[in-house]
Amino acid sequence: MTTFLTVLVGLSLLATLGVMFAGMLGLARSEAAGGVRSNRLMRWRVVMQGVTLVLFLILMAVSRG
Numbered sequence: 001m002t003t004f005l006t007v008l009v010g011l012s013l014l015a016t017l018g019v020m021f022a023g024m025l026g027l028a029r030s031e032a033a034g035g036v037r038s039n040r041l042m043r044w045r046v047v048m049q050g051v052t053l054v055l056f057l058i059l060m061a062v063s064r065g
Contacts, residue, residue, distance in 0.1 A: 002059065002062055002063050005055060005058060005059040005062060006059060008055050009052060009055045009056050009059055012051050012052040012055055013052055015048050016045060016048040019041055019044045019045045019048055020045050022041055023038060023041035023042060023045060026041060
């Protein structure tokens, strides 16, 4: 079970990193319609960080007990 959760945490970390880099690249391009896309990517980043944190907490709880 801990191996499965560890893999899920790793995948969610990579997904968070990918969304963050996509947002940074969008800001670097500074497109005219980039504001809407930037806001959407910011929301996705926050969601992915929350998922990662919850998975990490579950992993810590399972590995302790």
